[in-house]
Amino acid sequence: MLKLRLLPLMAWLLTALMLFGLPAQAQESPPTEAPAYSTLADLLENEATRTQLIDQLRGMANNAQENVQAAADSSAETAANQAPSGQEANAASLPRQLAELTSTVASEIGSQLEGLAAALSGIFQGAGTGQPFDMDAFNSAALNLGLVIIAAFVLFVALRRLARPAFSSIGRWSQQGTGMTPVLRLVLAVAIAAIVDVLVIALAYVGGNLLATFAIGESGELSTRASLFLNAFLIIELLKAGVRMLFASRYEGLRLLPIAAEEASYWNRWIARLIGLVGYGLMVVVPLLNYYLSPALGQGVGTLIMIGAFIYAVGVVLKNRQRLRDGIDAQAAKATMSATRVSLKLFARVWHLLAIAYFLMVLVLTFTRPEDALPFVMLATLQTLAVVGAGMLVSSLLTQTIGKRIRLPEDLKRKLPLLETRLNAYVPNLLRVVRALILITVVMIAASAWGIFDLAGWYATDLGRGLVAKVISVLLIVTVAMALWVGLASLIEHRLNPETGSGEPTARAQTLLSLFRNALAITIIAMTLMIALSEIGINIGPLIAGAGVLGLAIGFGAQKLVQDIITGVFIQVENAMNTGDVVTVGGVTGTAERLSIRSVGIRDLSGTYHIVPFSSVDTVSNYMREFAYHVGEYGIAYRESIDEAIECLKEAFEELAASDDHKQNLLAPLEVAGVIALADSSVNIRVRLKTTPGTQWATGRAYNRLVKMHFDAAGIEIPFPHTTLYFGEDKDGSSPAGNIRVLEGRAKRRSSADTDDESHDEQPVEQGKGSIPAVDYRGENDES
Numbered sequence: 001m002l003k004l005r006l007l008p009l010m011a012w013l014l015t016a017l018m019l020f021g022l023p024a025q026a027q028e029s030p031p032t033e034a035p036a037y038s039t040l041a042d043l044l045e046n047e048a049t050r051t052q053l054i055d056q057l058r059g060m061a062n063n064a065q066e067n068v069q070a071a072a073d074s075s076a077e078t079a080a081n082q083a084p085s086g087q088e089a090n091a092a093s094l095p096r097q098l099a100e101l102t103s104t105v106a107s108e109i110g111s112q113l114e115g116l117a118a119a120l121s122g123i124f125q126g127a128g129t130g131q132p133f134d135m136d137a138f139n140s141a142a143l144n145l146g147l148v149i150i151a152a153f154v155l156f157v158a159l160r161r162l163a164r165p166a167f168s169s170i171g172r173w174s175q176q177g178t179g180m181t182p183v184l185r186l187v188l189a190v191a192i193a194a195i196v197d198v199l200v201i202a203l204a205y206v207g208g209n210l211l212a213t214f215a216i217g218e219s220g221e222l223s224t225r226a227s228l229f230l231n232a233f234l235i236i237e238l239l240k241a242g243v244r245m246l247f248a249s250r251y252e253g254l255r256l257l258p259i260a261a262e263e264a265s266y267w268n269r270w271i272a273r274l275i276g277l278v279g280y281g282l283m284v285v286v287p288l289l290n291y292y293l294s295p296a297l298g299q300g301v302g303t304l305i306m307i308g309a310f311i312y313a314v315g316v317v318l319k320n321r322q323r324l325r326d327g328i329d330a331q332a333a334k335a336t337m338s339a340t341r342v343s344l345k346l347f348a349r350v351w352h353l354l355a356i357a358y359f360l361m362v363l364v365l366t367f368t369r370p371e372d373a374l375p376f377v378m379l380a381t382l383q384t385l386a387v388v389g390a391g392m393l394v395s396s397l398l399t400q401t402i403g404k405r406i407r408l409p410e411d412l413k414r415k416l417p418l419l420e421t422r423l424n425a426y427v428p429n430l431l432r433v434v435r436a437l438i439l440i441t442v443v444m445i446a447a448s449a450w451g452i453f454d455l456a457g458w459y460a461t462d463l464g465r466g467l468v469a470k471v472i473s474v475l476l477i478v479t480v481a482m483a484l485w486v487g488l489a490s491l492i493e494h495r496l497n498p499e500t501g502s503g504e505p506t507a508r509a510q511t512l513l514s515l516f517r518n519a520l521a522i523t524i525i526a527m528t529l530m531i532a533l534s535e536i537g538i539n540i541g542p543l544i545a546g547a548g549v550l551g552l553a554i555g556f557g558a559q560k561l562v563q564d565i566i567t568g569v570f571i572q573v574e575n576a577m578n579t580g581d582v583v584t585v586g587g588v589t590g591t592a593e594r595l596s597i598r599s600v601g602i603r604d605l606s607g608t609y610h611i612v613p614f615s616s617v618d619t620v621s622n623y624m625r626e627f628a629y630h631v632g633e634y635g636i637a638y639r640e641s642i643d644e645a646i647e648c649l650k651e652a653f654e655e656l657a658a659s660d661d662h663k664q665n666l667l668a669p670l671e672v673a674g675v676i677a678l679a680d681s682s683v684n685i686r687v688r689l690k691t692t693p694g695t696q697w698a699t700g701r702a703y704n705r706l707v708k709m710h711f712d713a714a715g716i717e718i719p720f721p722h723t724t725l726y727f728g729e730d731k732d733g734s735s736p737a738g739n740i741r742v743l744e745g746r747a748k749r750r751s752s753a754d755t756d757d758e759s760h761d762e763q764p765v766e767q768g769k770g771s772i773p774a775v776d777y778r779g780e781n782d783e784s
Contacts (some may be wrong), residue, residue, distance in 0.1 A: 043097045093253035112563040141225060147216045152208035152233055159200045166196055167251050174253030182395045186256070190245055193254045197241045200602055225288060236275055242382070243271050246389070255388065259327070270316055274309060281305035306366045313359045321352045340435070354533070383449035393440040395435050416490045426482055433475070471533045481528040485521065492517050512572065515597060560615050564598040567614035572597075576620040582694060584621035586612040623693065630689040630700035634707060635682030637717040642683060646672055648714050649687055652706035656689075660704050665695040682719045 004671050076712070174189035175289035212226035230234040248254040249265035259265070275296035282302055325348045332344035347354075362377050408420045458464040492513050572595075577583045581592050590604035600617075602610045637646045657663050668690040677684040691699045709717055 019378070067208050119254075122674045144216055145229060148208060148212045148229055151211045151216070152204060152230065153751050155211075156200070156204035156237070157206045159203055163196055163200050167193055167254065168189060170196075171248075171251035181397070183393065186253070187397075190254055190256055193248075194241060194245055197244065198238065201237045201241060202233065204237075205230060206713045208233065224291070228287055229280075229284050232280055235283070236279040238489055239275050239279070239378075240272050241258050242385070243268060243275070246385075247271070260329070263327070274313060277312070278305065278309050281309075303367075306363055310359050314356055317352050317355045317359075324351060325349065329677075343439075367695030372711075380449045380451075383556045384446045387442050387445045395438055398431055398434060400623060416493050418493050419486070422486060422489065426486070430479070430482075470536050474532050477528060477532050477535060485524050488520055489517060492520075515572065515595070517598075559612075561598070563615040566612070567599045567617060568599070571614060571617070571620065577622050581622055581624040583623065586618075588612060589621075602687075623696070625693060628691050628693045628696035630691060630696045630703065631686065632689070632700065632707070633676065633677060633684050633686050634711075635684045635720045636711075636717060637681075637682060640716050642675060642685065644714060644717055645685060645711070646674075648710040648716060649685065649707060652703060652710045653687075653689070655705050655706050655710075656699070659702070662699055662712075664694075665699050667690045667691060681721065 007735050023611055047623050081158060097715070098111075170189050170193050174186050180188070180289060208226075208230050212230065216226070245254075247264040247268035248256075249261055252261065252744050255261075259267075284601065286298045286302040286305070288298075289301055313511075328344055328348035328351065332341045332348065335341040335344060408423075412419070444453060444455050448454035458466065496513055530540050530544075533543070577585070577592050577595070577600070579592055579595055582590070583592055583600075585592075585600060585602060588602050588604060588610045589604040590608075590610065592600055593603050593609070594601035599611050599613045602612060604610065634645070634649065636642070649672065650670060657666055666689065671688040673686040673688065675683055676686045687701060689696075689699060708718075
């Protein structure tokens with residue numbers, strides 16, 4: 001900046017010197033050049049003229065500064081007037097800047113091509129170096145350089161062939177080794193192979209230097225030409241070694257990119273050609289032309305090399321546009337994360353545009369910043385490739401380490417059966433967050449490498465440091481909350497597991513622990529959300545106050561809900577029912593399948609599921625507390641002996657108590673209450689069986705079966721409704737005959753269709769299937 005500010009002053013000084021020198025030149029008109037230096041010395045030697053000259057120069061400098069400021073103000077005002085409304089001058093001048101950049105690049109290319117043509121036309125006349133072109137010296141230098149090139153490459157190829165067994169062994173270990181995850185094994189194998197490759201390149205470089213120093217040219221002296229080539233050879237081959245780490249076409253186990261060998265060979269060959277063309281051209285050919293022939297010739301050849309490399313690269317990109325797009329789409333189809341899948345699909349559609357933009361940027365930087373364009377592009381490219389590769393490797397390592405399904409030991413799985421499912425649900429989500437952070441970090445570092453974003457400067461600001469600290473804090477809070485939930489939920493699960501806890505948990509323990517687990521989940525989520533919001537700088541005080549006011553409003557507006565919750569709390573505290581109990585709640589009888597703090601879910605006998613809110617519960621009838629009774633009432637005919645019937649009931653109970661299926665359900669001997677009613681057609685006897693809770697119905701069904709069997713065996717009649725028919729009586733006390741005819745079944749009628757109808761009235765019908773005997777009813781005093 002200091003040099004730019006001194007440029008106007010230096011220009012005005014030269015102008016003043018010319019003005020002061022014009023009179024002297026006019027007075028003396030020699031045939032040779034005017035003695036300007038002596039005139040300037042005379043002016044400075046005289047004190048008066050020296051003072052006058054200093055005053056004039058200061059005045060001219062002040063005027064120049066005022067003119068520059070006025071011109072700047074005028075330009076700013078013009079730009080502001082031309083800019084659209086609401087737009088700054090700098091924003092409005094962006095197209096102009098692009099136009100100036102394009103014009104600069106075009107003029108630079110034109111001038112370099114013109115210089116190349118001029119240098120080629122005058123090279124043989126000595127115009128470039130001041131001396132005629134020496135063909136013999138050129139041939140000798142070219143021969144020596146060619147020998148150095150051949151020797152270096154022959155030595156490099158020989159060393160690569162000797163190292164092939166080592167590469168093959170490392171590749172086999174990468175594919176077939178054990179003891180590490182595949183990604184770690186691949187990374188370690190590639191690192192070892194890279195070290196071997198670098199050693200081969202270093203040995204070839206040292207060998208080339210020794211041959212160039214002692215075997216080629218003048219012994220004991222390394223020529224500039226050989227030094228240029230060998231340095232370029234070292235840098236270019238190291239770059240190619242880096243490319244071979246990505247595209248190892250000959251060794252499957254040493255290829256970082258997941259592509260086929262044919263594709264790897266193609267891209268490795270293409271990138272190696274491009275690196276060799278640009279590297280050897282700009283690092284060997286151009287410096288040699290600049291030094292030995294002409295700087296203009298070197299610049300022109302460098303321009304042609306860059307243009308040719310750009311055309312070659314764009315041609316290859318467009319040629320492989322669709323093929324690479326299909327390959328990226330195939331990788332996107334295999335992605336498990338939706339964000340990764342969408343990103344890969346988007347990249348597949350624009351990758352060729354990004355590649356062309358990259359090569360165009362390199363070409364433009366070469367012309368606009370020729371002094372540092374190539375080192376800048378090389379360093380930025382290497383940083384981008386390194387950070388992208390590191391991000392991909394870390395992501396793959398995380399995927400293979402914790403991204404696959406977690407398998408817990410059988411003993412731990414037996415103690416905590418839900419822990420494996422819970423971890424397999426949480427870890428993929430955490431992995432997605434980590435991958436997103438890796439992607440953001442890779443993009444920021446790549447943008448910083450290309451000068452698009454100053455990552456170090458941004459992090460040095462309070463905003464950058466604060467944002468990174470907040471992200472890390474939120475991640476730690478969420479991770480701790482998840483770990484706390486997994487630990488407490490696993491502890492509850494351990495208590496509920498009959499194999500590992502304190503034995504078979506009671507129904508009350510199951511219900512209360514399940515409710516506690518739900519309340520714990522809600523509490524952890526609420527606290528984690530509040531702490532995370534507070535950590536990122538959001539004031540949660542109004543949020544808490546608003547939540548309190550909202551809760552109060554909900555309490556007033558939802559009194560039924562509050563009643564549900566309060567009643568549910570007291571029902572749980574009093575242990576009125578638990579999950580699995582058979583209860584009658586709100587007029588619904590069934591099994592309680594789900595208990596919450598607000599309602600109970602009941603499955604009735606027909607399979608219908610009822611949800612009963614606790615606010616509608618007045619009474620809870622629980623059939624599953626401590627013990628139960630089967631109460632049986634059995635009616636016998638009036639003609640039967642009551643004592644004999646009671647003995648049959650006891651015998652039925654003894655048989656039930658001896659049964660393997662039901663003896664464990666009986667808690668006490670049979671209780672016989674005795675005769676409880678003399679009904680219309682039966683004498684009713686009540687008994688009671690004390691059973692374990694929940695088995696009273698099955699036990700009662702089994703006992704009823706045995707009672708019927710014992711009554712039948714003893715000939716004890718279990719009465720059923722009877723009908724008495726009265727036909728009246730005559731005046732003499734006799735009753736008329738009741739002529740009752742019972743119809744036969746259809747089958748019998750069909751088989752005896754030829755039988756006389758009257759015969760059926762006189763003799764009984766043969767009893768058989770589908771037939772009922774005919775009955776001749778007569779009065780009790782009928783003598784006939």
